[in-house]
Structure formats: C-alpha cells, structure tokens
Amino acid sequence: MYRYDEFDERFVRDRVRQFRSQVERRLDGSLSDDEFKPLRLKNGLYLQLHAYMLRVAVPYGTLDSRQLRQLALIAEKYDKGYAHFTTRQNLQYNWPKLKDVPDILDLLADVEMHAIQTSGNCIRNVTSDQFAGVAKDEVEDPRVTAELIRQWSSLHPEFVWLPRKFKIAVTGAEHDRAAIKVHDIGIRILRHAETNEVGYEIVVGGGLGRTPMIGKVVRSFLPKAELLAYLEAILRVYNAEGRRDNKFKARVKILVHETGEEEFRARVEAEYAKLNGPTVNAPEGEVERIAAYFAPPAYETLPERSQALETARASDPALDRFVEQNGFAHKVPGYIALTVSLKGIGEVPGDMTDAQMRAFADIAERYSKDELRVTHSQNLVLPHVKQDDVPEVFAALKANGLATANAGLITDIIACPGLDYCALATAKSIPIAQAISKTFADDDRQREIGELPIKISGCINACGHHHVGAIGILGLEKSGVENYQITVGGDASENAALGERVGPGIDADQVPGAVEALVSVYLRERQGSERFVDTVRRAGLDPFKAGFQAFVSGAGQEAAE
Amino acid sequence: MAEAKVNKKGPKFPVILVANDLLDGEVVFAAKDGGWTPEPGKAAVADDADAAAELEARGQAEFKANRIVDPYLVEVRIAENGMPVATHFREALRQKGPTVHPDMGKQAEYDVPA
Numbered sequence: 001m002y003r004y005d006e007f008d009e010r011f012v013r014d015r016v017r018q019f020r021s022q023v024e025r026r027l028d029g030s031l032s033d034d035e036f037k038p039l040r041l042k043n044g045l046y047l048q049l050h051a052y053m054l055r056v057a058v059p060y061g062t063l064d065s066r067q068l069r070q071l072a073l074i075a076e077k078y079d080k081g082y083a084h085f086t087t088r089q090n091l092q093y094n095w096p097k098l099k100d101v102p103d104i105l106d107l108l109a110d111v112e113m114h115a116i117q118t119s120g121n122c123i124r125n126v127t128s129d130q131f132a133g134v135a136k137d138e139v140e141d142p143r144v145t146a147e148l149i150r151q152w153s154s155l156h157p158e159f160v161w162l163p164r165k166f167k168i169a170v171t172g173a174e175h176d177r178a179a180i181k182v183h184d185i186g187i188r189i190l191r192h193a194e195t196n197e198v199g200y201e202i203v204v205g206g207g208l209g210r211t212p213m214i215g216k217v218v219r220s221f222l223p224k225a226e227l228l229a230y231l232e233a234i235l236r237v238y239n240a241e242g243r244r245d246n247k248f249k250a251r252v253k254i255l256v257h258e259t260g261e262e263e264f265r266a267r268v269e270a271e272y273a274k275l276n277g278p279t280v281n282a283p284e285g286e287v288e289r290i291a292a293y294f295a296p297p298a299y300e301t302l303p304e305r306s307q308a309l310e311t312a313r314a315s316d317p318a319l320d321r322f323v324e325q326n327g328f329a330h331k332v333p334g335y336i337a338l339t340v341s342l343k344g345i346g347e348v349p350g351d352m353t354d355a356q357m358r359a360f361a362d363i364a365e366r367y368s369k370d371e372l373r374v375t376h377s378q379n380l381v382l383p384h385v386k387q388d389d390v391p392e393v394f395a396a397l398k399a400n401g402l403a404t405a406n407a408g409l410i411t412d413i414i415a416c417p418g419l420d421y422c423a424l425a426t427a428k429s430i431p432i433a434q435a436i437s438k439t440f441a442d443d444d445r446q447r448e449i450g451e452l453p454i455k456i457s458g459c460i461n462a463c464g465h466h467h468v469g470a471i472g473i474l475g476l477e478k479s480g481v482e483n484y485q486i487t488v489g490g491d492a493s494e495n496a497a498l499g500e501r502v503g504p505g506i507d508a509d510q511v512p513g514a515v516e517a518l519v520s521v522y523l524r525e526r527q528g529s530e531r532f533v534d535t536v537r538r539a540g541l542d543p544f545k546a547g548f549q550a551f552v553s554g555a556g557q558e559a560a561e
Numbered sequence: 562m563a564e565a566k567v568n569k570k571g572p573k574f575p576v577i578l579v580a581n582d583l584l585d586g587e588v589v590f591a592a593k594d595g596g597w598t599p600e601p602g603k604a605a606v607a608d609d610a611d612a613a614a615e616l617e618a619r620g621q622a623e624f625k626a627n628r629i630v631d632p633y634l635v636e637v638r639i640a641e642n643g644m645p646v647a648t649h650f651r652e653a654l655r656q657k658g659p660t661v662h663p664d665m666g667k668q669a670e671y672d673v674p675a
Contacts, residue, residue, distance in 0.1 A: 027584065029627045047630065049655055050666050052586035080665055095665075348661055419651060420659040426651075430661045436565040482650065 001064055001371060002147050002293040004112045004393060011155070012109045015116060019043050020102035021108065029097070044115025048423045054093045054101060055118040056108060060128035060146040060170070061089030061374040065361035068372065070111040072357035078104050083357070085342060085350040087414060087465055088167070089127050089374040090118060094421055097477055121162045123153035123235075127169045129177045130339075130375040134383045137330045140189045140198055142172035144291045145227065151290075152228050159235050164250035165240035166235070167207075174494070179376060181215045181496035182206040182468055184252045185234060192221055199223050204234055204264070205256030206496070208462035213253040213494050216261045218268055229280040233272035237264070276511055278523075297369040297384055302334025306387030318405075319394050321443065325405040327390075328381075334459070336387050339407040340380040340397060345441045346434050349415045350378030359400040367393050377414050379407065410519070411437040412450040414465055418458025418475060419482075427482035428477025429458035434512050439512040440519075449519055452532045455490070468492035470533040471518060472499040473511060484511050488518060488544050489536040497533075500541055501547040510555055516553035520546055571588040572634050575647050577604040578616040579655065580624070580632035588655055588667070589629060591616050597629060602644045602670045606637065646674035 019039070026036040040046075041081045044055040047145045052531055056071070063071075075083045078100045086092055088368070096104060107116060109115055117124055126146040133141040153159065159166075171178040172189040180186025186203035200222040206215025222230050248262060256264045289439070313320040328337040340360070343349050352360070364372040364382055367389050374380035385393055397403040405410045416422065418429030433456055438448055455469030459476070468473035472487040484506055487499030506514055522532045524541045536544060578591035582599075589597040590604035598604065607613040609629055620632030635652045637645035647653040657673045658666015667673050 027627065033624070033627075033630050047581055047586060049651075050586075050588055050658060051581075095586075099584050419654060420661050426658065434661070477651075478651065 002059070002143075002290065006024045008112070009109075010113045012112075012116070015114065016041070016105040016109050018103060019105060023098060023102055027370055029269065039077065040098075041119040043101075043105065044118035045096075045098075046119060046423075048094070048417075048421050049419070049425075050421065052098055052101070052522075053403060053421070054096045054104060054115055055086070056091045056093070056113060056115050056239075057118050058090050058113075058374050059150050060126055060132065060143045061130055061376070062132075062143060063372050063374065064370050065365035065372070067113060068110045068357050068361040068364070070113070072109055072354040072361070074104050074107055075357065076354040081355075082351055084348075084417065085352065085374050085378045085380070087378065087416070087463060088118075088125050089130075089219070089376055090125055091374070091507075092417075094417075106272045108302075108534050119165075120479075121164050121166075122160055123149075123156070123162075123166045123168065124274070125184075126153070127167070127172045127178055127376055129173055130373045130381045131328055131337055131383065132172060132373075133176065133296065133330070134328075134330050134335075134337050135173045136329050137174040138172045138331070139174075139191055140172045142170040142178070142187075142189055144287070144294050145172075145187065145189065145200075146170045148228070148287060149231065149292070152231070152282070154227055156231075159239060162235070162239055163244045164236070164247065164252075166238075166252065168231075176492075176494040176496075177467065179465070179492040179496075180206075181494070182465075182492060183206055183213070183215065185231065186215050190221075197223070200227060202230065202234075204268075207251050207253040208465055209251070210248060210460045210462075210469050211251075211254065211257075212462070212467040212498050213257060213499065215253075216256060218261075218265045225281055225284070226277060228282055229275050229277040230272055230320050231267075232280050233268050233275055235266045236271050237273075241267075294556075296332075297371070299332045299335060299384070300326045300386070302332075302386070302388075304331060304333040306334060309387045309390050312391040316321050316391070318398075318403075321447075322394055322403055323390060325409070325447075326407040330384070336385050336390060338382045338385055338390070338393065339375070340382060340402050341404040341406050341412060342379050342402075343406060343412050344401060344404045344438065345411060346438050348430050349413055349433050352380075354420070356402060357398050358400065359396070363393060363396050367396075371467040375413065379412070406446060406451065408451045409446045410440045410449050410454060410515075411446060413437060413454045413456060414469070415456040416458050416464035418464075422458060422463075424461060425458035425475070426460070426477040427458050427484065428508070429456040429464055429473075429475055431472060432456055432475065432508060435508075435512045439516065442479040447497050449523070450531055451518070452522075453492075456528050465492065466490070467498045468496065469499060470531070470536070471515060475498075475508075476505065477504060482508050485507060486511075486514055486543070486548065489533060497537075502541065502545045503552060506555075507553060510552070513555060514548060514551055517547045521547035562567050562639060571595050571650075572613065572636050574613065575606045575608045575612075575618070575636040575639065575645065577606055578632055579604075579635050579652070580620060580629035583627055583630050589622070591619055591632075597617075597623070599667065601674060602672050604645050606639070606643050607634075622648050638660055640674055644672070644674050 457464035490499030
C-alpha cells in the first residue's frame with residue numbers, strides 16, 4: 001500500500017491546523033457563514049438534514065486494518081457508533097459536531113487519511129477497481145495510476161476552482177468494475193493491439209446526475225509516460241471553456257456534448273501540443289517509487305485449488321454458497337478475493353458499526369495481508385485470502401453479521417442516503433432498498449434471479465447511480481408526496497448503458513411490487529443464461545413496460561376495491 | 562441548504578422557524594420562551610405574518626451572531642396534543658430524525674410529532 005512521504009504528512013497536518021484555526025475563527029465570529037462554508041466544504045464537511053456530515057477520502061478504495069480501526073474509533077467517539085461507505089469508495093460520518101471535526105481530522109492524519117477534496121469544485125477522490133492487483137483479467141494494477149493522479153490533483157493550483165466537481169476513475173481490467181464510462185474522465189489501462197505496449201484509453205464526458213451521458217473516447221491509446229500532461233490538457237480545456245453561468249450545465253459532459261466529440265478532441269489535442277509535457281509528466285523514477293508500494297504481497301506457493309476448502313464446502317452448504325456468490329478468482333494460485341456484503345437483508349446499504357469495523361480489521365489483518373478494499377457498490381473486499389483459510393474467515397464474518405452471500409444479486413442494492421440524511425434529497429431511498437431486500441430475502445430465489453444490480457437515488461443528482469442500474473429507481477417529490485420512477489437496462493460496465501423508463505412514477509409502497517413484476521417479465525422472457533440486463537437488451541423495453549403497466553393497473557384496482 | 566419550497570405567495574400559517582445550531586449542527590427551533598430549542602414541541606408558533614416576521618428577524622439576528630445557520634420558516638399544523646407538525650414530509654422528517662434509525666435523532670430524545 002502507498003505510504004505518505006514527508007511532503008504528504010506535512011501537507012495533511014498543515015491542513016488540519018489550518019482548519020482548526022478556521023473553525024475557531026468561525027465560532028468567534030471572525031469568519032462569516034459565507035466565508036466559512038467553502039472552507040469547510042474543502043475539508044469534506046457538509047451540513048445535512050439533521051447534522052454535519054464528514055466525508056473521508058479513501059483513495060481508490062484501499063485501506064489497511066490500522067486505518068479501519070481508527071475509523072471505528074472515530075465512529076465510536078465522535079459519531080453514533082457507525083459509518084457509511086459511499087459510491088465513491090469513501091466513508092461518511094453522519095453526526096459529527098463542528099467543534100470536534102479538527103480532532104477527527106487529526107485522528108485521520110495519524111493514519112495517513114484526510115477529507116481533502118471530498119467536496120467542492122475540484123478533482124475528487126480517484127476511484128478504481130476493487131479487485132485491483134488481484135484480478136485475473138488485469139493488464140496492470142490501476143492503483144499506481146490512481147495514486148499518481150491523486151498526487152498530481154491534490155491542491156493542483158490550476159484546478160482548485162473548476163466550473164464543477166470532477167471525478168476520475170481508473171481500471172486496469174478488461175471487465176470494467178469501476179464504471180469508467182460514467183465519469184468525467186475514465187481511464188482504461190490496455191495493451192496496444194499491434195505493439196503490445198501498455199498505455200491508456202482516455203474517456204471523457206461521462207456522468208450521471210440530471211443529464212446522464214456515456215463518456216466518449218478522446219484518445220484510444222495514450223503512452224503511459226504522457227498521462228499527466230494529457231490530463232492537464234483536458235482539464236485546461238474544461239477549466240477555460242466549461243460553463244460557470246449555470247451549475248446544472250457546468251460538468252465536462254455538457255461541454256463535450258455541446259462542443260461535439262470531434263471538436264472537443266481537437267481542442268484537447270491543440271492544448272496538449274502547447275504543453276511542455278516533460279515538465280508536467282511524472283519522472284520515471286517517481287512512477288517506479290509509487291509502483292513499488294503496490295508490489296504484490298508475499299504469496300505462498302500453493303496449488304490452484306485448496307483441498308481443505310473443497311472438503312469444507314462439501315459439508316457446509318452455507319459456506320459453499322458464500323464462496324460461490326462472493327468469491328472472486330484471484331490471479332495467484334491458491335488464493336481468492338472475497339466480497340463482504342454490507343447489504344444484509346433489510347439493513348442499510350453501506351453502513352457498518354464500529355464493532356463490525358474492528359472485527360473486520362482483525363480479519364483483514366490476519367487473513368488478507370492486512371489489506372481491504374471498499375467497492376463502489378458500498379461493499380468491502382478481502383483481496384488476498386488463502387483458500388485454505390476461507391472456512392475460518394467465513395466463520396469470523398458470520399459471527400459479525402458480515403457473511404451475506406448476495407454479491408451482485410438483487411438484494412445487493414446501491415442506495416444513496418436519500419431523505420433520511422441528505423439535505424438535497426427529494427425522497428427517501430434507504431427504506432426503498434430495505435423493502436426490496438426483504439421482498440427478495442429468499443436465498444434460492446435470489447440465486448434463481450441471478451445478477452441484478454438495483455440502484456436507487458433519492459434525487460435527480462443520482463448519487464445512487466440509478467441511471468446505470470439494471471433496475472434503476474429515482475425518488476422525486478410529486479404533489480407533496482414521494483414518487484418513484486423506475487428504469488431498466490442500465491449498465492455501469494464496459495457495455496455502459498443508461499436505463500429507460502418503464503412507465504409513470506409510483507408510490508413508495510408500490511416499488512417492491514413493481515420490481516417483482518419486472519423480475520417476472522425477465523424470468524418469463526429469459527433465454528439461456530441471460531442476465532436481467534441482457535434480456536432487456538435482446539427483448540427490448542416493451543415486455544417490461546407491459547409488465548409494469550399491468551402491475552400498476554392491478555395495484556390501482558386493488559386500492560379502489 | 563435546499564429546503565422544502567415555501568409557497569411563492571408566502572407561507573401558509575401557522576409556521577415555526579427552524580435552523581441548525583452552528584456548533585454541533587443539530588436542528589433547532591426558535592423557542593416559545595426565546596432562544597433556541599432542539600425539542601420540536603417547544604417551538605414558537607407564528608399564526609400570522611407579523612409573528613412570522615418577528616421569528617425571521619430573530620433568526621437573522623442569531624445568524625449574524627453566529628449562533629445558528631440556515632434559518633427558515635416551516636409550515637405546520639397543530640396536532641391534537643398541541644404540538645406543531647410540519648406539513649411537508651421533508652420537514653416532518655427533520656423534526657424526528659432518520660426513519661431508518663428510530664434510535665437516533667430527536668425521536669430518540671424528545672416527544673416528537675406522530
């Protein structure tokens with residue numbers, strides 16, 4: 001894992017001291033609310049519906065056990081005994097007090113963490129594949145690139161006041177688990193078709209929110225050494241030309257869309273040609289220094305499959321099911337990566353108690369080379385588990401309520417905090433997730449339905465990624481009540497697609513029934529091993545619209561009777 | 562902070578004044594006996610434009626004095642037990658706390674509107 005150098009350490013400590021002084025000045029009245037607000041936002045501190053909320057950066061979703069224990073301590077001491085993992089692989093505290101925040105930031109700095117650039121119109125936390133470094137289909141560990149971008153983008157003097165927030169994701173694998181096509185910039189590490197050289201495909205202008213867009217490829221192959229200068233060119237074009245007159249049209253996706261893909265590409269290339277690349281790009285030695293931190297841990301030489309695990313699976317159906325559903329093939333023989341679901345039936349997606357965090361830190365330390373990952377679907381990953389150890393890991397997870405075997409299934413739901421916490425929300429989203437989860441609680445049924453990512457947002461800003469859910473749910477306010485729009489066919493992967501509406505908005509209590517109706521259509525129409533999203537693509541929207549409409553009419557009739 | 566839309570012609574009475582305490586972020590209400598209260602049941606209720614203006618002036622003064630932030634009026638109805646209950650679901654939720662955590666927020670500490 002990356003470790004802070006002396007510059008990182010000093011920079012973070014300085015920022016804590018600075019923020020402590022800003023809080024003091026706010027409290028004694030020398031800073032007004034208008035002056036203080038941008039300062040607190042630059043340090044990840046929001047004011048939400050019930051309280052302040054502090055968003056802590058987890059660069060590319062990688063943590064060690066020491067860090068997780070510290071996060072648990074903060075949850076226990078300064079919050080209400082829990083924290084929430086987000087779709088940016090970050091962590092949020094829902095109840096911190098302003099007067100405590102400088103102390104919290106100091107505790108974070110003790111474990112090389114902070115909340116800088118987790119808010120505001122700057123380059124946000126760089127996200128990545130949760131299986132970075134262990135996936136079999138990977139060209140290269142994307143975290144080296146993500147860390148390089150983190151260093152380049154942290155307090156970059158030119159890009160601290162962009163037209164709007166800016167999100168970058170990196171994947172090194174063929175199968176995109178980092179949703180790069182719906183980011184402001186998405187980066188895919190790939191090999192050149194002819195030369196086999198490793199480089200980058202650069203995608204710009206994707207995004208969700210009120211105007212969802214799939215990103216466009218602006219460079220199909222960028223030599224690795226040129227990355228930062230090329231990103232700088234993109235950011236310069238955006239910084240100069242992105243709209244600042246209308247917040248809703250300020251993201252780079254609008255600029256790309258309004259300028260046109262070809263013209264935008266030409267402007268980036270023109271800007272790039274003017275840049276003095278060598279002064280911007282990272283020196284080779286620095287890249288090597290960073291890469292060394294991500295060198296694989298010391299693995300044992302083991303057979304491809306563990307006999308001990310096979311035997312244990314044969315006699316324990318729950319373990320067998322857990323490995324089948326939550327296990328992920330590791331590139332090293334004898335190892336496995338495990339997704340640890342934070343989506344127990346009826347639970348709040350992404351929430352974890354301080355006790356669970358501590359227990360999980362112990363498990364990661366003992367069984368996963370002291371490392372864990374946060375996924376953008378609000379789950380955790382143990383990236384380096386010896387297959388021989390899986391029965392023990394499963395038992396330890398189970399003892400802490402962390403062994404739900406539903407990774408990728410219909411109850412593995414992404415939900416934004418929604419109206420239960422968020423000041424911007426127009427409707428609740430967590431209770432909708434809980435109701436769907438309870439409706440589909442049966443393990444066999446979930447397995448029969450298969451991969452079906454449901455994503456729920458409580459407002460048009462789409463923090464719950466509803467546009468790219470196989471089933472997407474958007475909560476809005478309509479005539480003074482909460483109303484939910486349902487889409488199908490969204491996909492966040494390399495085959496990125498935006499979901500389409502199946503009909504008019506419905507009431508909250510109708511949502512689980514509507515999902516049931518859509519699932520019935522899928523099970524009826526499914527051919528072979530098609531996933532839900534495949535069936536929508538092949539069969540089209542009509543059968544789903546019809547199933548939805550029949551449900552809505554039936555529900556209306558029932559209400560009338 | 563976004564707030565539930567108050568009617569463009571002005572709010573329907575009665576109203577209460579809600580804000581966040583600057584220091585700890587907690588939702589507070591302008592209290593009947595002056596000052597601020599975290600208890601929804603102790604909120605001062607304004608039945609007409611003059612009383613509402615008085616509440617707003619209090620909010621602005623306290624905002625300038627760095628005691629609270631984001632003060633605004635919230636439309637309520639008076640429940641049978643005399644408690645002011647926000648008529649909009651967002652504000653009603655704010656009077657209680659997260660629905661997904663009945664053990665947290667005002668609902669865990671005070672009498673809250675049903």
